[in-house]
Amino acid sequence: MLQELRIKDFAIIDELVLILTPGFLVITGETGAGKSILVDAVNLLLGDRSDTSLVRAETDRAVIEGRFLVPGHVQAALQAVLETEGLEGDTPDEVLLTREVRANGRSQSRVNGIACSLNAYREVGGLLVDIHGQGEHLSLLKASQHLYLLDRYAHLEDERAALRELVRELGALRAEINSLLTDEEALARRIDMLQYQVQEIETAEPRTDEEDELRQERNRMANAEKIAELATEVQFALSGDVGETSAVDLLAQAAIVLSKLAKLDPSLEDDYQLAETISMQADELARTIRLYRENIEYEPRRLDQIEERLEILNRLKRKYGGTIDAVLDHAERARAELDQITHSEERLAELRAAEDRLLHRIGQEAGQLSARRQDAGARLTDGIVRELGDLRMQGARFDVQIAQLEDPDGCYVGGRRLAFDGSGIDRVEFYMAANVGEPLRPLVKVASGGEAARIMLALKSVLSHADQIPTLIFDEIDQGIGGRLGTVVGQKLWGLSDTHQVLCVTHLAQLAGFGDAHYRVSKHVENDRTVTRVEHLDDHGRVDELAEMLGAETTAARQSAFDILMLARRAKEGRRIETA
Template sequence: QAREEIKTLVMDEREKARRVDRLTYVVDEVGQANLKASEEETLKQERELLGNAELRANLADHAHRLLYGAGEDDKGALDLLNGAAQALTGLEKYDAAIKNLREQMDGAIAQADDLSRELARYRDSIDHNPKRLAQVDERMDLIFRLKRKYGDSIEEILKFAGDAAAELATITRSEERMTELKKKESELLKEIGALAAELSRARKSACEKLAREIENQLKDLGMDKAKFGVALERAADAEGVEENGKRVAVDTTGIDRVEFLVSPNPGEPLKPLAKIASGGETSRLMLAMKSVLAVADNTPTLIFDEIDQGIGGRTGGIVGMKLWALTPTAQKRDDNPEHQVLVITHLPQIAAYGDSHLKIHKEIVGERTITKVGELNDAQRVDEIANMLGTATATTRKNAEELLAETKSQKEKVKSKK
């Protein structure tokens, strides 16, 4: 964040002057408007009332005249109700049962009288104020123009102006702020440099141990002569941390540029792992590395293809056990229950170690060839392992059953030790 702010501060003086003018204009224009967050809705309501003042007065007056009347020749509803009340009073003299109706009529007259008074008060309170209407229109026009420039609402306009004011303050005190930021950057680089150096020392001490352990794993996997190494390099960076009087690049992983090196065959120099051509060798190298780093590995899915290339049955069994050892079943890890290991193999000694066995085959449907994948049950698995051992016969089936039984026994021994 310190560096980002420094980049903002370091700008051409002419550009800075233009930016200051622009920001000052925005801050002044919005400030002079003295906007209130909810005033637009209030203005709309006031505009509706003022703009329809005459119509509202006419409607209220008309309703009042219909109730109260406008003179001797223009009777209103109250006059008619009073006439009806007089008739009911006369009727009550002859029929006492009409009393309830007469009382209801008295109530209706009282209510109509109240309504007529309220309408008169409302009519007389209506503000015919063209001057105020013009002021409201002018204010709404100002808000409309500001919205076109700075946002779709008053809240957005105020935020835009606030951001402009903050940037203006930063630019106007840029020299002071630059000094603060440079000091902060220097302190942070020292702190980061110390942590990165500590991490680098830890890596150096771990590199040799890691290389020896991976080489031991490779021996088990049929790569007896393979050599493994770890290169820790630095990249120059004028804005990086200081190390031995030089500036080197640093990121979230530290100052080291880590590269794994391997020499699969005697007499060959160590080369970057990425340049190893053989798919089988790459898979076995990855298996060796994953076996050593299994405890710390949280990769959701590991896929090994061609890992059986160039190895025989005995080594295949070792490879199979190491592959199975990477699974949550073998490690009894609860922190990554969905971790899985997928292996594509033609070696029965490897396939026998799988907790599940999937078979991939092709079928012709109509004029199309489709690929299907299905999980084998126990009997189907015996048949498939027998086919992988050779032509399916009673002997190869028996060998397949023995191989599956042996791998199951080996897996149970490992699990019992956990």
Template sequence: MLRQLRIKDFAIIDELTLEFAPGFLVITGETGAGKSILVDAVNLLLGERSDVTLVRGGSDRAIVEGTFITPAHLHEQVKALLEANGLESETPDEVVLTRDVRANGRSQARVNGVMCSLTVYREIGGALVDIHGQSEHLSLLRPAQHLFLLDRYAGVEDKRAVVQRLSHEIGQIRGEIKNLMTDEAALARRMDMLQYQIQEIRSADPRPEEEDELNRERNRLVNAEKIAELATEVQYVLTGEVGEASGAEDLISQASIVLSRLLKLDPSVQDIAQMADNLSVQVQELSRSIRQYRDEVEYDPRRLDEIEERLEMITRLKRKYGGTIQAVLVYADKAQADLDAITHSEERLIELREREEQLLHQIGEQSEGISTERQRVAQTLT
């Protein structure tokens, strides 16, 4: 329903705003009163070609704007048109059409304040208004509207909407079926590749912290001789096992003995004497620890080869599947998920075909009901 018509600088009209109430409205007047100008303005509003002669003399543009309230039976149709073209209104059930004709010949068409092509503009305007007597605007003369009008008269819009929804769903299902059946050979190749990749990673079974551990062990093996030499040197410094020189262990022990004698003469050195005793114990423990460490240092060429091979394998996996071991493991999980999806595609295909049959049956039932009602009401129109 047209609620408001605003006209500015159009033909002989300076500025005019008309408010329309619901119901039947008649505009009358003598010949030359301007009734046809209103019709011309509405024609322009609905998408008729513009003409610079429509611009009022002395003005640079003519504007015609109409505010429409969408009736309930057209709500979904108009809403779909607006959403499809990004022309939604902030006010529900309201559509504002605007034509702006410039004196220089240019014109603009706007829906809800947004510029759009004249084709889209006309489609929306044609859905909102019929101008009887102007065939280009009469929906009864547009074959594409015949079924829609018949269904409105028969009261089967809801069933028709159900059929449209079911048809949309069946289209999606058939698309998925097509994708699953597109290239069975390609799927087989994909499965083989995924199985190989998963097997390669799972059989290697890398751990996130493993590479650092192997590098540390490799470093010890490669430098085993030097490590043993340095550990022995530390041991000699502590124990004095080279020549006649005393080691740190003996020297600190001697200092502790002297301090114990001093303590008897001066009790104030109690803390110092205790520090010496503690240090003597710590040095002895250090000496035992370094001796044990030195004894465990061993050059094992076989173990070194194993580590080199393992590190090479980890490097290869990282190069193929990710920059870190963690990324490699994530890739393996995703590959397994993809493989499972392909493996279960046959089951999915069966599910999709069953759903397709269900939808076809439902569409058939709904369509049969619609057809029956169409035939019934069509008899009353002949």
């Protein structure tokens, strides 16, 4: 719900802080006092297009900020949006919206203090507040929303989600079928290309570690003369010329002498063992270097072969990937695709059979979902007709019309093939006849003026548990409604506050009497400037305000205002007892 609304330098509001409570809240005041400005501010807070004319004169910007308490049933959907956009707050049960409009035409939207795109901002706001005014934000009058409202009313969200997953699976399967039905010439060209690629790679027979081995060998071949020279120096240092005493001989002699010393002085035993080890290792090293030197050969022909092989590997990498591993992976994928194309007829038959099975399964699930919608539609129709009767529209008729379309490629439902999507086979739209003798017509074409307000209220009353938006704002829903009906409308709106926070801007005292909290909007002149003020009224202040709304400030008017409050209070208390 909306806990706190802050408005600064917006139209004739200089600075306003409004603390709001749960329940049914009414906002009243004289015409032109600024009630609609409050609604305009909330509209802007929810993402409406900015208008620089609403920035208070002689200021550079207008700022509207709303702090919302997020109920548990909305938190999951809201958190999904916030996480996707990187707009998470400190706690999941609170969110802060801030909208700033500058006099130069620029505007900024922030969620939890984080700047974001207007689309993301609107998505967040749309989960928190629904404003119902004269033709604005009438979400229930959008035909595209009727199916989802019916499903929420009947608690069919899980069934629809399961069906949507089957439809997604069918979409992937059909995509593969379409890929196999590509024209024959393109398919033949694809086969030729794949065969060439596989043959080229298989002929080369590249190995993952081959490049390193070849580069090392090329380096040895290219530097054979220098390597031989250095190896000879090492060999001479270790073994010396024939007839000369070598380093190996001297190390062996040192070990022999140390062995004799160790016999005389056992403390030199470790030194003798070390000398013995060094002597043996030096001898082994001398043999290794001698063999290495003997095997060094310079073969120009082999060097050319290495260069040629490296060029082949580089060419494969340029064509099929930056590494030999990527080349081998490409070959594997090409073989798999070639096998799939070669056996496309068999694969196509398998896919067609799987498609047929899925279409039957989708038809079964969609048929069951449709049957439950039919039952729910009948219950919804009865409920709304009752509500309209309470709202003095006894002759009105309402109908939830559910239709299907034939489609030769559709799912199988009772011997028919019907068009479908992720929501099923149904096309749902609300129809209505507002007066006796009129034919049923789409709801969006029927509602106007006071009828629109009552129709919307009836829908809201029946669908209140299905509608998950926590805060509902009704802007002058009493247009075209008299005082006698105002009592009924007030009671209906108060009933909505069982599951929502409800704010209503009204001119009817009978409606305002049902408010759990009452706010009065007034206009004053301060320092030669017009400003709007909002006052939270106590019981005494409510009597005065209702008397003024009745058009008089007499004792009789005050008594009538008091009676309105008492009648509303008794009606609310009776409803609470009945509910308990």
